[in-house]
Amino acid sequence: MMNQHLTEQVFTLVRELYQYGVHEVVISPGSRSTPVAIACEAHPKMKTYIHPDERSAGFFALGLIKATKKPVAILCTSGTAASNFTPAVSEADLSQLPLVVLTSDRPHELRNMGAPQAIQQVNMFQSFTKFQSDFPLADGEALTIDMIENTIMQASQYFYGPETGVVHFNLPFREPLLPDLSLKHLMYTGKKPLVKYNKQFDVSIVKPILKETNGVIIAGDCQNIDLSEMLTFSTIHNIPIIACPLSGIRHTMHPNVITTGDHLFKVMQDIEPGFIIRVGKAPVSKSTNQWIKKQNVPQILIQSQTLPKYFPKMPDLYLEMSPNDCFRQLSNLEVSTSKQWLNLWQKMNDIAIHEIHLYQLQVNDEGSIYPQLFEQMTNEDVLFFGNSMPIRDADSFFVKYKGLPYCNRGANGIDGVVSTALGMAAHKKVTLFIGDISFYHDMNGLIMSKLDHIDINIVVFNNNGGGIFSYLPQSEEEQYFERLFGTPLDLDFSHTAKLYDFNYVKYNVFDKITLPTSGRNIIEIKTDRNDNVIAHRSLTEKIKAAIEDAAKK
Missing domain, CATH: 3.40.50.1220 (TPP-binding domain)
Structure with a gap:
């Protein structure tokens, strides 16, 4: 029996390796490596060598690299076969040789449960590698193919140039292991490699x-x-x-x-x-x-x-x-x-801005609050946004105002937002826009404002929970949603202000809000998650209708 998803994944792997310059592979025979071995052998231009001893195979590959000055791959089955690559991998690292290590592996469900030929192969060469990745199982997901293409593109920077070194791809496979050779065209069709x-x-x-x-x-x-x-x-x-x-x-x-x-x-x-x-x-x-x-x-x-x-x-x-x-x-x-x-x-753009302006005048929700706060900024002011809803509301409503938006968008997490904003506030005038859960998550960070006398305005949108989840499909699971995703905290942030010597003021969504011009201030605004969802979606529909009307004229 043949596995079509596995075929597409493995043939993509071999195709991308070849396109980025891996034209030779040393194969140590085994069962779990079957799909990659067959794919390499079936590729019309890939040169294969068969070596039954993994330890020696690794060093043979180093000889090929030294002779050609090109990256070479080595392939083995799962278990101790991979361990036998270690001497050659360490030598390649110290010699800065572009060795591409392909270790076949058991699927995730067979790891750490006593299955034969299953050892911990993920990151097993981490002391010697420039780049490593544990590949996903073949499941037919389109993003899996994108991931393979992207991963090899990223790893390829270590194939040539001053930073050459060892790259390790761990490749878990489920049975059946035979690829469908009627799909060989997948190995030499597709997008060209990214040109840098x-x-x-x-x-x-x-x-x-x-x-x-x-x-x-x-x-x-x-x-x-x-x-x-x-x-x-x-x-x-x-x-x-x-x-x-x-x-x-x-x-x-x-x-x-x-x-x-x-x-x-x-x-x-x-x-x-x-x-x-x-x-x-x-x-x-x-x-x-x-x-x-x-x-x-x-x-x-x-x-x-x-x-x-x-x-x-x-x-x-x-x-x-x-x-x-x-x-x-x-x-x-x-x-x-x-x-x-x-x-x-x-x-x-003008149509959308006009509808947003009308929204601000007619609706009382979190979105309508942002424009009145933005109006109080200068071009020198830093607007620091928490992740989840605040940065998305910045995208929606920071459309024609002054100020410099910042956010922690590396990992997009809610942790450390208060501390990062305070770090900027040590040098800039900062207003932090943050949700109640994210604010709670980093309340300890407020101590720096007290110890170093750092001024900052912190606007806390308190909708008593995780507002972003109300926009996601999870919100339809009413039986579980509030406990698992809404997660209401029922916190009174006036106590936080007292603990860290902040000024404190509390507003509702229909209030006119004025931001202090100096000092350490917590401005808490009580909002409603459900009202926010309804209002935001209504704005989208109004912009759509306005654009459609304009197109008819």
């Missing part, structure tokens, strides 16, 4: 992409990154910039900056550009990321880091450089974006 260029790149490689009609720039998370040359490039070539709140350019009021992308992509996922230039890490907006993922047009990703953070979709071209360096070099190229295309985005 640094600041020395030849701008001519970008010309074919920019000649496509009507492109867009997606400015994602670019905290502390100068994007001034991107704004100039956009002005010259009439390119709309869909700006994440963490792009740091919404406050510029630049006419090409589209500040309502999250709303627009919720109601118009079908709009198609000719190309996409992505700058920085992924935007906050889920709807924007969904739109990026579904587009089948050329995409360029610009980030100043060795490992591209490519989510939500692998780009066609990766430029490892600062945005300013990049756009300065691109500014003189011919771009086919029209003034009408830019005007379309500007018109839709």
Whole structure:
């Protein structure tokens, strides 16, 4: 019996290894490694060597690397077979040789329960590797294939250049282990490997992409990154910039900056550009990321880091450089974006902003509070947002205001938000927007404000629980939702203010709120989770209706 999901996964693995320069593999025979061994042998261009002794096979591969100056893979079955690679792996590490170690493994359900040939193989070479990954089981999930492509792309930076070294992929497989050889075409079809260029790149490689009609720039998370040359490039070539709140350019009021992308992509996922230039890490907006993922047009990703953070979709071209360096070099190229295309985005942006303004005047919920707080900011003020709802509300409502938004969007966790904001407040004027659970999670961090006399405004949106979950499918499970996800804490934060010597004031959603201009202040605002969900979804429907009405005129 043949396993189609396993076939697709293994053939993708071998294809990507070959495309990134692994053209030779030394195979030590075994059962669990069957799918990869057959795939390597069946690949029309992969050179295979069969060596029955894993310890010797590893060193044989090192000889191949020394002779060719190219990466070479070694493959074994599960259990102690993998352990026998250790001497060669340690030698490859110290010699900086690009050895790609493929250890087949038992599936997760057979680990640590006495199954034969099952030892702990995850991270077993961690003292010697530059990169390692425990692959998922073949389950037919499309994201699994994306993960394999991305993982090998990331690991490939250690195949050549000054940072060469050992890469380890642990590959768990369920039976049946035989791949379907009628699908061999999967090993030599698919996307080309991601091409990476640094600041020395030849701008001519970008010309074919920019000649496509009507492109867009997606400015994602670019905290502390100068994007001034991107704004100039956009002005010259009439390119709309869909700006994440963490792009740091919404406050510029630049006419090409589209500040309502999250709303627009919720109601118009079908709009198609000719190309996409992505700058920085992924935007906050889920709807924007969904739109990026579904587009089948050329995409360029610009980030100043060795490992591209490519989510939500692998780009066609990766430029490892600062945005300013990049756009300065691109500014003189011919771009086919029209003034009408830019005007379309500007018109839709204006419609969405108008509906948001009406929402602020007519609705009393968390969303309506944000604009009145934003109106009290200057361009020098730091707006620090907690994860979950605050940063998403920033995306929704920070559309035409002053201030510099920041957030911990590396791991997107709720922990440490208070402490991070206080660290910034030691040097900047900071207003922290945070939910009640996230605030509770890092209340101990408030001690630094007391000990070092650090001024800060902390706006706590207290909806008595995890507001973000009310927007997710879990909310439909009424029997379990409140206890497992809503998690009401029933806390009175006035006691927190007393404990840490903060000023304290409490508001309801329909109150006019004034932020103090100095001091250490906790501003607690009582809101309702269910009302927030209803109001937010109503705003989306109103923006959709307004855009549809405008299209008819």
